[in-house]
Structure formats: structure tokens, C-alpha cells
Amino acid sequence: MREKTEMIAELKELVKPYIQDQEAFDNLNEDTDFINDLKINSANLVDVILDIEEKFDLEIDNESMDKMLNVKAAMEVINTKISEK
Amino acid sequence: MLGNDIIDLEETKRTTNWQRPGFLDKVFSLTEQAEIKKSKKPFELVWRLWSMKESAYKVSIQYGYERSFKPASILCNLLTKKKGWVTIGALTLETETKMNEHYIFTVASVKNIPSISSTVLKIQQHNSKAQRNTIYNAILKQVAAETEWEKNQLDIGKTSENIPYISYKNKQLEKSVSISHHGKYGLFSLQNM
Numbered sequence: 522m523r524e525k526t527e528m529i530a531e532l533k534e535l536v537k538p539y540i541q542d543q544e545a546f547d548n549l550n551e552d553t554d555f556i557n558d559l560k561i562n563s564a565n566l567v568d569v570i571l572d573i574e575e576k577f578d579l580e581i582d583n584e585s586m587d588k589m590l591n592v593k594a595a596m597e598v599i600n601t602k603i604s605e606k
Numbered sequence: 607m608l609g610n611d612i613i614d615l616e617e618t619k620r621t622t623n624w625q626r627p628g629f630l631d632k633v634f635s636l637t638e639q640a641e642i643k644k645s646k647k648p649f650e651l652v653w654r655l656w657s658m659k660e661s662a663y664k665v666s667i668q669y670g671y672e673r674s675f676k677p678a679s680i681l682c683n684l685l686t687k688k689k690g691w692v693t694i695g696a697l698t699l700e701t702e703t704k705m706n707e708h709y710i711f712t713v714a715s716v717k718n719i720p721s722i723s724s725t726v727l728k729i730q731q732h733n734s735k736a737q738r739n740t741i742y743n744a745i746l747k748q749v750a751a752e753t754e755w756e757k758n759q760l761d762i763g764k765t766s767e768n769i770p771y772i773s774y775k776n777k778q779l780e781k782s783v784s785i786s787h788h789g790k791y792g793l794f795s796l797q798n799m
Binding site for chain 2: 557568586
């Protein structure tokens with residue numbers, strides 16, 4: 522499993538183009554919510570998920586995507602998908 | 607209970623590439639994707655369907671559904687240019703969509719769509735708090751005019767699920783409100799319960 526802090530840093534870089542709340546972005550942590558905190562619009566949340574697929578070379582099915590509303594949940598899905606490879 | 611969603615078409619062109627590989631698969635059912643493929647105006651259809659899904663999702667939250675992100679499982683059916691219906695979980699909702707060259711918006715409700723009044727506002731501010739204040743102010747102004755109550759006794763609050771409500775002298779009104787904002791446009795819809 523990847524180092525947690527490393528993964529948070531990778532996710533932070535990845536969501537950067539879509540955020541609309543700089544303060545929440547600066548304080549990004551496991552509990553940060555993509556929509557409520559970072560104010561990413563939901564169409565761009567699709568981009569975040571596609572970017573995750575590309576970056577980590579995995580496929581996120583719609584069932585798994587369902588839960589990916591915050592950093593922690595996104596990391597869990599990524600780790601599960603990596604371990605299934 | 608109602609939900610709404612507005613899309614600033616210029617803003618969405620700038621920020622979202624719906625033709626990006628994989629995008630449609632994540633957002634639309636196979637049937638919807640087939641309709642988009644054969645449509646003469648796929649851009650309009652993509653965002654009409656999106657606003658239908660988003661507004662229906664907002665209603666589902668008020669029915670106690672958990673927050674989720676599974677747009678492809680929210681299913682849209684088009685009846686006319688404006689009217690449609692959406693199924694989300696066990697709910698079936700009526701929708702009405704309005705569209706011009708600048709924006710598309712949809713309202714969704716379990717019933718009685720004609721009783722919903724919707725207002726689109728042009729939002730000039732860039733700060734999100736200022737944007738919210740502009741929309742809140744317009745809502746309270748309209749409700750005050752309708753009820754002939756004093757505007758400064760009216761207020762807008764949010765439940766722990768982030769659902770807005772209007773109150774008068776700290777008592778919640780029998781009126782549903784839904785608010786949406788995207789790019790240069792704000793939208794609010796009101797319906798008496």
C-alpha cells in the first residue's frame with residue numbers, strides 16, 4: 522500500500538485544476554469533501570475520477586465511484602483497485 | 607419537495623469537455639448514451655440530461671437518501687422538449703427543463719411541477735459568499751412581496767443535510783425552496799407545500 526501522506530499529496534495535485542475554494546484546498550486532508558469543501562462542481566468530479574483512473578492506471582466502476590465524495594473515500598477506492606490488480 | 611439545477615452554457619464549455627473519453631460512461635446509462643449519439647444537438651442534450659439528474663438528486667436527499675455520486679444510475683426519460691421524468695432509487699420525479707442560448711435549467715418534483723415558480727438571476731460577484739447573498743436576498747424579496755411580510759423578519763437557513771428552508775420570525779414556512787448556481791447564473795425555485 523502506498524504511503525498515505527504521499528497519496529494525499531498526489532490527490533491534492535490532481536484536484537487542483539478544479540477547486541473553487543482555495544482555503545479548503547490549502548488545508549486539504551483526509552476528511553476534505555470534494556463538493557462541500559473544495560466546491561468542485563459535479564461535472565468536474567467526473568474529471569477528477571477520470572484523472573485518478575489515468576494517473577493510477579486503474580478502472581473505477583460506477584459502484585465504486587458512488588462513494589468517492591471525499592479524500593478518504595477516494596483513497597480507499599484507489600487502494601482497493603490497486604490491490605485487485 | 608423540489609430540486610433544481612442550472613448550467614451556464616458558456617461556463618460549462620469552458621470547464622467541462624463532455625467528449626473526453628470515458629466521460630459519458632460515467633454519467634449516462636447506455637440508453638441515454640445512445641440518444642446522445644444519435645442527437646443532432648448532443649451538447650444541449652448532455653446538459654439537459656445532466657440538469658435533470660442533478661435536480662432529481664437534490665430531491666432524493668430531501669427524502670433521506672444518502673449522498674452519493676452515481677449519475678449513470680439516475681435514469682432520465684424525455685417526454686417533450688421541456689417535460690420529462692427521472693427515476694432515482696425508488697423515487698419517480700417529474701421534471702421541466704427550460705433552455706436558451708445562455709443557460710439550461712431543470713426543476714424536479716414528485717408532483718405538481720406547474721405550481722413551482724423559478725427565477726434566474728445574473729450573478730456578477732466572484733466571491734462565493736457574495737454570490738449566495740445575492741441569491742438569498744432575491745428569494746427573501748420575492749417571498750416578502752408575495753406574503754406582504756417584512757423582509758427583515760424572513761430568513762433562510764440550512765438543515766444539517768444542507769437543504770435550504772425559509773423561516774418567518776424563526777418559524778419554518780410551508781414552502782420548499784431549491785437554489786442552484788453555476789457560472790454567471792443563479793436560480794431559485796419556490797413551491798408551496
